[in-house]
Amino acid sequence: MSTTTLPIAKAITAGLRDAMHADEHVMLMGEDIGRLGGVFRVTDGLHAEFGSQRVVDTPLAEAGIVGTAVGLAMRGYRPVVEIQFDGFVFPAYNQITTQVAKMHYRTGGRVTLPMVIRIPHGGGIGAVEHHSESPEALFAHTAGLRIIAPATSQDAYWMTRQAIESEDPVIVLEPKRRYWVKGDVDPDHRPELGPWQAQVRRPGTDATLLAWGPSVPLALESAEAAAEDGIELEVIDARSLAPLDMETVTASVRRTGRLVIVHEAPVLGGLGGEIAARVSEQCFYHLEAPVLRIGGYATPYPPARMEHAYLPDLERVLDGVDRVLSH
Amino acid sequence: MTVFATTIPDDAHQEPMIQLLGPDGTRTPHAELDAVLTGGGGAEDLQSPDALRGYYRDMVMIRAADLEATSLQRQGQLGLWASALGQEAAQIGAGHAARVQDYLVPTYREHGVAWARGIEPWRLLELFRGISHGGWDPAELRTHPYMIVLGSQAPHAVGYAMGLQRDGAVGTGDRAHDTAVLALFGDGASSEGEVSESFTFAKSFDAPVVFYTQNNQWAISVPTSVQSSVPLAQRSRGWGIPSVRVDGNDVLAVMAAVRSALDAARAGEGPRFIEAVTYRMAAHTTSDDAGRYRPAAEEEEWAERDPILRLRRHLEQLGAIDEDFVRRCDDEAHELAMQLHHHIHGMEDPDPVHIFEHVYTEHHPVVEAEKQAYREYAAQFEDEADQDGARA
Numbered sequence: 001m002s003t004t005t006l007p008i009a010k011a012i013t014a015g016l017r018d019a020m021h022a023d024e025h026v027m028l029m030g031e032d033i034g035r036l037g038g039v040f041r042v043t044d045g046l047h048a049e050f051g052s053q054r055v056v057d058t059p060l061a062e063a064g065i066v067g068t069a070v071g072l073a074m075r076g077y078r079p080v081v082e083i084q085f086d087g088f089v090f091p092a093y094n095q096i097t098t099q100v101a102k103m104h105y106r107t108g109g110r111v112t113l114p115m116v117i118r119i120p121h122g123g124g125i126g127a128v129e130h131h132s133e134s135p136e137a138l139f140a141h142t143a144g145l146r147i148i149a150p151a152t153s154q155d156a157y158w159m160t161r162q163a164i165e166s167e168d169p170v171i172v173l174e175p176k177r178r179y180w181v182k183g184d185v186d187p188d189h190r191p192e193l194g195p196w197q198a199q200v201r202r203p204g205t206d207a208t209l210l211a212w213g214p215s216v217p218l219a220l221e222s223a224e225a226a227a228e229d230g231i232e233l234e235v236i237d238a239r240s241l242a243p244l245d246m247e248t249v250t251a252s253v254r255r256t257g258r259l260v261i262v263h264e265a266p267v268l269g270g271l272g273g274e275i276a277a278r279v280s281e282q283c284f285y286h287l288e289a290p291v292l293r294i295g296g297y298a299t300p301y302p303p304a305r306m307e308h309a310y311l312p313d314l315e316r317v318l319d320g321v322d323r324v325l326s327h
Numbered sequence: 328m329t330v331f332a333t334t335i336p337d338d339a340h341q342e343p344m345i346q347l348l349g350p351d352g353t354r355t356p357h358a359e360l361d362a363v364l365t366g367g368g369g370a371e372d373l374q375s376p377d378a379l380r381g382y383y384r385d386m387v388m389i390r391a392a393d394l395e396a397t398s399l400q401r402q403g404q405l406g407l408w409a410s411a412l413g414q415e416a417a418q419i420g421a422g423h424a425a426r427v428q429d430y431l432v433p434t435y436r437e438h439g440v441a442w443a444r445g446i447e448p449w450r451l452l453e454l455f456r457g458i459s460h461g462g463w464d465p466a467e468l469r470t471h472p473y474m475i476v477l478g479s480q481a482p483h484a485v486g487y488a489m490g491l492q493r494d495g496a497v498g499t500g501d502r503a504h505d506t507a508v509l510a511l512f513g514d515g516a517s518s519e520g521e522v523s524e525s526f527t528f529a530k531s532f533d534a535p536v537v538f539y540t541q542n543n544q545w546a547i548s549v550p551t552s553v554q555s556s557v558p559l560a561q562r563s564r565g566w567g568i569p570s571v572r573v574d575g576n577d578v579l580a581v582m583a584a585v586r587s588a589l590d591a592a593r594a595g596e597g598p599r600f601i602e603a604v605t606y607r608m609a610a611h612t613t614s615d616d617a618g619r620y621r622p623a624a625e626e627e628e629w630a631e632r633d634p635i636l637r638l639r640r641h642l643e644q645l646g647a648i649d650e651d652f653v654r655r656c657d658d659e660a661h662e663l664a665m666q667l668h669h670h671i672h673g674m675e676d677p678d679p680v681h682i683f684e685h686v687y688t689e690h691h692p693v694v695e696a697e698k699q700a701y702r703e704y705a706a707q708f709e710d711e712a713d714q715d716g717a718r719a
Contacts, residue, residue: 027493053493059531064482064524071486074465077493079486094521098476099483106460106472109685143686143694167688243691 003186009042009179011153012118014187015160016043016080020050023078026164027054029065030082030118039084040120040179062092066117070099073115078164086121086173087130093138100169101144112167116160120176121149122214122264123311126304133301134265139171140242140274147242148195149173151216153183155239162195173241175214198245200252204234207258207324210249210275212238215262215312222262222317233321241271249275250282257288258324261295262312268298289327294320330359330584331569331591331599339557344604345584346574350632352640360583363590373423373582376647382423382578383642384656386415386635389439391660392448395667396455400613404671405455409436413576413608416634417541419443420581421509421603425589428496428506432471432484437511444470448663449670458677477512478519481538484510485525488534488592497535498595505593507535509585515546517562518554526566526598533597537588538563540600541575543607548620563600575603576634606632679705 006014020026028043028050034057037044047055058065062083069079083089089096096117103113123132139145146168150159156174163170193199201216202223211219216237223233234252238244253259259279261272272293279291294312302310330345347355364374372378393410400408411418414436422443425431433440441451450462454473461472474480488508491497496506512522517540529536542559544551555562560572571588573580581603588599606629610617617626642648683698 059524059527061524061527063521064485064528067479067482067521067524068486068489068528071483071488072490073486074471074483075487075490075494077490091520094476094479095482099479102460103472104688105685107465107685108459108461109688110464110466111472112688146687243693246692 002188003184005182006153006157006185007180007182008150008153008156008175009040011156011183011185012042012160012174013044013046014185015157017046017049018187019080019161019164020046020054023164025076026078026080027056027072028080028082029056029058029069031058031060031065031084033057033082038082040176042118042174042179043082062088063095066092066095066100069115070095070103070113073113074103074111078114078116080116080118080164083117083119085131086119086133086135089117089119089135096139096145097142101142104168105144113169114167115169116163117169117171119171119173120179121173122176123301123307124177124214126307128304129301132304132307134263134296136173136241137265137269137271140271144169145242146170146196146240147173148240149175149213150239151175151178151213151237153185154191157185157187158191159195159239166195173213178214178217181217196240196243196245198239198248199237200234200248201237202233202235204232205256206232207260207321208234208236208249208252208256209260209262209317209321210236210238211262212241215264218312218314218317219262222314222321225314225318226321231321231325244271244275244278246275246278246282250279253279253283254286257286258327259287259291260317260320260324261291261293262317263293263295264311265296266298267293267295270295289324292320292324329569330571331588332571333564333567333569335557335561335564339561342558342560342572344572344574345580346577347579347583348577348637348641350637352637352642352644354641354644357583360580360587363583363587364579373586374579376642376645379638379642379645379647380652382419383635383638383648384659385419385423385442386439386578386638387656387660388663389419389442389448390415390635391664392442392667393438395664396448396452397609397613399452399668399671400455405452405613406457407455407612407614409455409612410607410609411436411438413606413629413634414541414543415439416578416638417575417581417603417605420578421511421539421585424582424585425509426502428469428504429589430469430471430484430487430506430508432480432487432508432510433473434477434480434512434516435473435475436513437473440511441470444468446470448667452667452671453674456671456674458674477516478521481510481512481519481522481525482528484508484536485528485534488529488536489532491535492532497593500594502590502593507537507589507592509589510536510538512538512540513546514540514542514544514551514554514559515549517559526563526568526600529598530566530568533595535592535595536598537585537592538568538598538600539585539603541603541605543605545607545611545617545621547611547615558602560600560602568598568600570600570602572602572604575605576632576637578634578638605634
């Protein structure tokens with residue numbers, strides 16, 4: 001198979017399938033992931049192909065799902081857990097923060113936990129409460145976890161494979177509202193770029209836009225719009241949120257002197273704040289303007305008919321760009 | 328007929344409690360469990376005089392280590408100690424009931440279980456002294472790390488058991504190969520949601536796991552009656568998991584029930600649940616003051632049911648113990664306590680640079696950068712110390 005065009009959801013399916021063929025210890029667990037193929041159909045066809053020992057429809061209990069995955073990993077398996085929606089990860093929060101993140105450390109490196117927790121994340125799908133959240137900062141604050149957020153079909157395929165191959169536990173935040181956006185995937189050629197590195201998606205000179213997951217297309221769209229006004233924005237796809245690839249970010253900011261960070265999560269206590277602090281430490285003499293963050297408000301995620309005002313959009317991003325350029 | 332029940336009596340408080348050894352050491356015959364204990368005879372005989380003397384010695388040893396650890400905490404050598412005093416039968420019995428290939432998943436108060444698994448007591452003290460978060464290799468010793476967030480270990484046990492099913496290590500009929508998991512937790516932790524979720528997963532997948540709760544009557548200061556107004560043993564029956572209540576200060580009842588349950592699980596019959604009724608003779612930890620919440624009369628009442636005393640009385644009734652054996656056990660226990668004392672004084676504080684190790688298996692730029700920054704920061708003081716030394 002050479003390069004093919006797949007929606008992000010199907011690229012993840014292909015990544016899971018190829019990982020399961022590559023290693024018989026890879027198994028999938030989650031709610032409704034078997035015959036139904038998951039509520040987003042990401043595991044579609046895998047139950048029929050691999051059977052119920054490797055594609056496990058679990059009871060509806062997230063702590064149990066993640067906790068049993070820990071035990072399976074300690075027995076030598078590589079479980080890939082699907083959390084149905086971002087807001088449903090919290091019943092498993094104890095397992096993720098006190099167990100998944102710390103077992104390697106607790107045992108002085110004697111135990112590794114090669115497990116993956118897939119979470120469809122972010123808003124913009126008109127959903128009811130708890131179906132649109134961006135909890136990445138909560139997990140990025142927990143040492144021992146790795147967090148990645150693919151934004152394209154190619155990354156969805158390869159970062160899924162790389163997450164499964166990692167000996168560390170990895171949370172994969174999947175851009176749920178972009179699941180059906182198509183893109184090229186080349187499953188035959190492993191990319192040179194590692195899963196923990198950021199990528200410059202569009203070169204530019206006037207300011208840097210940093211985004212991840214579902215906000216990457218928004219950042220690119222904003223850059224296109226700004227270009228019509230003669231403003232050249234550099235767009236960076238963070239890809240990895242833990243660890244952050246600050247080298248790529250600071251190299252860009254040293255060129256452009258300005259940084260706008262876009263994420264759906266609340267700005268208050270969000271990852272944008274961490275990035276801004278590091279940029280101010282490392283690029284202080286290159287900065288022409290304060291680092292700006294465009295993101296969700298310090299409120300719970302709102303009812304769907306108001307989410308357009310909560311989520312970063314083209315106008316808010318361009319407004320932020322105007323503000324950093326006004327310095 | 329089996330002692331593992333699936334129904335609750337009309338009057339829930341009429342739940343029976345299996346006892347093979349009375350407090351005075353009298354042995355009550357029990358057809359089903361005696362068959363478990365005698366096994367296939369020979370090395371399988373779990374109640375031969377040799378085996379019984381072995382349990383007695385183990386209980387004496389681990390009690391001595393426990394008392395020494397409390398002393399070490401009082402001397403400032405340990406940050407904390409969680410004594411298992413009084414639970415020796417519940418732990419030595421369960422630990423020895425497991426077969427060598429089984430995987431045990433403890434809480435933080437499982438010193439007798441650890442002893443039975445061959446984990447030297449000083450390895451336990453690493454955690455309580457604060458030089459590591461856990462002192463052994465779970466795969467090598469087939470024993471999970473001590474778990475401090477109570478109940479969190481229960482789903483790990485079920486997941487491990489699900490792995491055993493996938494490995495073909497269950498239900499082949501070969502008891503030396505088929506494997507089961509023993510998940511331990513206390514009466515307090517039995518209220519944790521993760522324990523309930525573990526029951527669900529275990530039963531839905533018929534995983535080879537035995538849940539074993541030592542009801543030591545107190546969750547720090549809260550009595551078991553607050554966790555459950557009915558016997559804990561009944562908790563799993565709504566899940567369809569057969570369960571039994573045993574006298575946890577009776578090493579034979581514990582051993583028979585746990586061995587029977589693990590063998591059923593390894594045979595592919597699914598999970599079991601056991602409540603061992605025992606007593607935490609010491610305070611919750613060395614930081615606790617049990618005098619604030621429980622009457623001395625209760626402690627005295629339970630002292631009469633002491634598990635070690637009970638087994639000794641039984642051995643005396645069998646004529647299987649003499650003063651010489653008792654003295655040798657006491658001498659060995661004293662020697663163990665001295666070893667513990669010696670080990671703890673030989674435990675050097677780790678270089679703080681170890682803070683940064685084993686957070687991840689692969690390179691992590693922030694952890695590496697902070698480690699380097701720490702090294703450079705710490706080196707300044709080494710230089711100053713050298714200069715001070717030179718001046719002096």
